[in-house]
Amino acid sequence: xxxxxxREAINEALRQExxxxxDIIVIGEDVAGGAGSEGQRDAYGGVFGVTxxxxxxxxxxRVIDTPITESAIMGAAAGAALQGLRPVAELMxxxxxxxxxxxxxxxxxxxxxxxxxxxRTPLVIRTMMGGGVSAAAQHSQTLYPMFTAxxxxxxxxxxxxxxxxxxxIQAIRDDDPVIFMEHKLVYExxxxxxxxxxxxxxxxxxxxxxxDDVTIVAFSQMVNHAxxxxxxxxxEGISVExxxxxxxxxxxxxxxxxxxxxxxRLVVVDESPPRCNMATDIAALVASQAFDSLEAGIEMVxxxxxxxxxxPALEQLYxxxxxxxxxxxxxxxx
Amino acid sequence: xxISAISMPKWGLAMEEGTIVEWLKAEGEMIAPGDDIVEIExxxxxxxxxxxxxxxxxxxxxxVGETLPVGALIAVVADESDSAADIDAFxxxxxxxxxxxxxxxxxxxxxxxxxxxxxxxxxxxxxEGDGLPLILVHGFGGDRNNWLFNLDxxxxxxxxxxxxxxxxxxxxxxxxxxxLSGMAQTVLAFADALGVDQLNLxxxxxxxxxxxxxAEMAGERVARVFTVCPAGLAAKVGNGFIDxxxxxxxxxxxxxxxxxxxxxxxxxxxxxxxxxxxFKRLDGVDAALQALRDGxxxxxxxxxxxxxxxxARVAAVIAEQDEVIPPVAAxxxxxxxxxxxxxxxxxxxxxxxxxxxAAAFFKHDR
Numbered sequence: 189x190x191x192x193x194x195r196e197a198i199n200e201a202l203r204q205e206x207x208x209x210x211d212i213i214v215i216g217e218d219v220a221g222g223a224g225s226e227g228q229r230d231a232y233g234g235v236f237g238v239t240x241x242x243x244x245x246x247x248x249x250r251v252i253d254t255p256i257t258e259s260a261i262m263g264a265a266a267g268a269a270l271q272g273l274r275p276v277a278e279l280m281x282x283x284x285x286x287x288x289x290x291x292x293x294x295x296x297x298x299x300x301x302x303x304x305x306x307x308r309t310p311l312v313i314r315t316m317m318g319g320g321v322s323a324a325a326q327h328s329q330t331l332y333p334m335f336t337a338x339x340x341x342x343x344x345x346x347x348x349x350x351x352x353x354x355x356x357i358q359a360i361r362d363d364d365p366v367i368f369m370e371h372k373l374v375y376e377x378x379x380x381x382x383x384x385x386x387x388x389x390x391x392x393x394x395x396x397x398x399x400d401d402v403t404i405v406a407f408s409q410m411v412n413h414a415x416x417x418x419x420x421x422x423x424e425g426i427s428v429e430x431x432x433x434x435x436x437x438x439x440x441x442x443x444x445x446x447x448x449x450x451x452x453r454l455v456v457v458d459e460s461p462p463r464c465n466m467a468t469d470i471a472a473l474v475a476s477q478a479f480d481s482l483e484a485g486i487e488m489v490x491x492x493x494x495x496x497x498x499x500p501a502l503e504q505l506y507x508x509x510x511x512x513x514x515x516x517x518x519x520x521x522x
Numbered sequence: 523x524x525i526s527a528i529s530m531p532k533w534g535l536a537m538e539e540g541t542i543v544e545w546l547k548a549e550g551e552m553i554a555p556g557d558d559i560v561e562i563e564x565x566x567x568x569x570x571x572x573x574x575x576x577x578x579x580x581x582x583x584x585x586v587g588e589t590l591p592v593g594a595l596i597a598v599v600a601d602e603s604d605s606a607a608d609i610d611a612f613x614x615x616x617x618x619x620x621x622x623x624x625x626x627x628x629x630x631x632x633x634x635x636x637x638x639x640x641x642x643x644x645x646x647x648x649x650e651g652d653g654l655p656l657i658l659v660h661g662f663g664g665d666r667n668n669w670l671f672n673l674d675x676x677x678x679x680x681x682x683x684x685x686x687x688x689x690x691x692x693x694x695x696x697x698x699x700x701x702l703s704g705m706a707q708t709v710l711a712f713a714d715a716l717g718v719d720q721l722n723l724x725x726x727x728x729x730x731x732x733x734x735x736x737a738e739m740a741g742e743r744v745a746r747v748f749t750v751c752p753a754g755l756a757a758k759v760g761n762g763f764i765d766x767x768x769x770x771x772x773x774x775x776x777x778x779x780x781x782x783x784x785x786x787x788x789x790x791x792x793x794x795x796x797x798x799x800x801f802k803r804l805d806g807v808d809a810a811l812q813a814l815r816d817g818x819x820x821x822x823x824x825x826x827x828x829x830x831x832x833x834a835r836v837a838a839v840i841a842e843q844d845e846v847i848p849p850v851a852a853x854x855x856x857x858x859x860x861x862x863x864x865x866x867x868x869x870x871x872x873x874x875x876x877x878x879x880a881a882a883f884f885k886h887d888r
Contacts, residue, residue: 189692350800354803382800382804384695384804384805384806385804385805386800386803386804386805387803387805388803389771389772392772392773395792398792
């Protein structure tokens with residue numbers, strides 16, 4: 189099977205779905221690039237080139253470069269979805285959420301409920317997140333805990349290329365608003381990806397590594413750190429199970445609970461500040477549903493409660509690292 | 523007695539290396555052909571290597587946990603007349619030659635696709651020799667990789683081609699004609715496209731019925747048909763597995779379906795279940811499987827192939843623990859029969875026995 193990066197997998201998913209269904213449109217800042225300057229068309233395809241080539245194939249009626257106004261992008265996309273299109277709107281960096289949150293959490297997320305189940309909002313919001321590239325405090329947050337907290341939104345955070353393609357196609361075919369969050373450091377992660385279209389259902393965790401001694405639940409790029417740790421500890425005879433929920437809403441509680449019932453030990457790794465995040469959420473889930481299975485205290489590996497530092501040295505201290513994850517695993521085994 | 527090498531097996535074209543999980547024989551212990559010697563894990567599967575030699579296993583070269591490339595030396599069989607120095611010399615010779623071979627080895631060709639009646643068919647092949655070419659046809663929901671334990675043994679004296687049926691693996695998911703004769707026609711047209719004239723066929727389960735049907739349609743062109751747990755011999759084959767496989771959307775349901783395939787339930791690993799789900803989730807697969815259920819499998823009531831109309835010699839492996847196609851009490855007199863106490867995936871669970879029987883059956887095919 190061919191190997192592809194997450195960037196290629198997302199581009200392929202968009203391309204295949206747009207070819208299949210002409211109601212699908214892409215809208216956002218620089219999704220084509222160089223708008224308004226004829227010679228620069230398709231120069232970018234998004235900040236990281238994820239949507240590159242789409243305007244050439246599908247034209248500017250379906251690949252819409254917008255002015256820098258997130259509230260207009262999300263408002264237009266939510267309205268278009270209500271009217272029967274299937275927009276894939278891009279919020280360049282999730283940190284810009286603040287200026288368009290009403291359109292997302294108070295409008296799109298609630299249309300189906302407020303209109304008595306008669307409205308459908310097949311909207312996908314693609315957005316970049318995550319630290320590790322010194323993009324500073326306003327371009328490095330994860331923020332998926334905020335979306336996860338809102339009923340009516342589905343939240344997808346893939347960690348590899350196979351999942352990214354299948355989950356994005358599922359998101360596009362879904363009739364509810366979906367937040368699809370792409371970590372900047374995950375774009376270059378490579379895995380085997382079928383050329384054909386396929387879907388992965390929401391609410392089904394992947395088990396990235398099987399193990400019997402300790403369960404690690406991790407999200408997005410943190411899954412790749414957890415795999416590094418699991419593979420290292422395997423050499424010492426410590427068997428670590430790595431669970432990648434893939435979607436935080438809906439959340440596959442069963443797979444997490446079954447794993448902890450087997451291992452008795454839990455480490456949650458979340459690239460978010462420590463309060464009210466997915467680590468506290470999973471810890472609460474396990475403590476309330478599987479307390480009797482626990483043989484050690486639950487360990488949470490998270491960021492510090494500060495803005496994301498710009499300085500590379502400080503940013504590396506801020507982010508969960510394989511070393512910190514390994515130390516947390518060892519602590520549960522003491 | 524000559525000193526013999528036991529080397530890392532090649533299970534499937536994609537296998538590059540394997541890890542020693544456990545030695546099932548101790549150094550110095552006697553082995554005979556068919557004995558389980560060592561358990562090896564690959565990225566796809568864990569399986570046992572069976573002995574082909576007789577004698578004491580004098581040296582376990584590979585240690586537990588060690589990962590070695592395909593073909594690497596893992597143990598040595600010798601006897602008392604061979605001195606320790608002879609064995610040392612044999613090992614260092616082998617290692618030196620192996621290193622050279624590794625450096626000059628060509629990359630595996632990888633799968634190819636070919637157009638067959640408007641369907642893109644993916645296939646892989648291996649081997650050459652005097653034997654008639656052999657096409658391997660997998661069963662419902664399977665793909666060419668189901669033959670990973672058989673390809674090496676079968677291709678020792680002939681060209682062996684494994685295809686993905688339409689609706690499966692890397693082939694077109696849109697099946698042109700999902701009836702039994704339609705699928706048989708696709709296999710024959712596939713052979714045409716590859717320039718293969720006279721040939722042998724080997725098929726598993728639904729693939730067995732497809733091979734028998736193809737032999738009926740092609741007359742003298744098909745010399746011999748070796749079937750493993752075939753549909754097509756009995757009137758009622760049942761559709762419990764088919765329906766469970768079609769209905770499975772998540773790991774739990776798919777695991778329940780996969781458990782019906784093996785008598786050794788430990789073979790149903792999470793990786794195997796995940797691979798089946800990845801296949802099922804491709805666009806078009808559900809429709810293809812449903813079309814086969816209604817077509818070639820005819821809701822579990824497939825009309826058996828009329829063997830009196832088949833010119834080819836036919837052999838059948840009947841698995842006594844088969845939960846998918848219940849083992850027939852007796853096969854027609856014209857069928858060479860081998861009964862094995864394993865499950866539906868007999869060519870995986872009892873690979874050595876199936877390979878030996880198939881190799882012997884195909885040996886005198888001209």
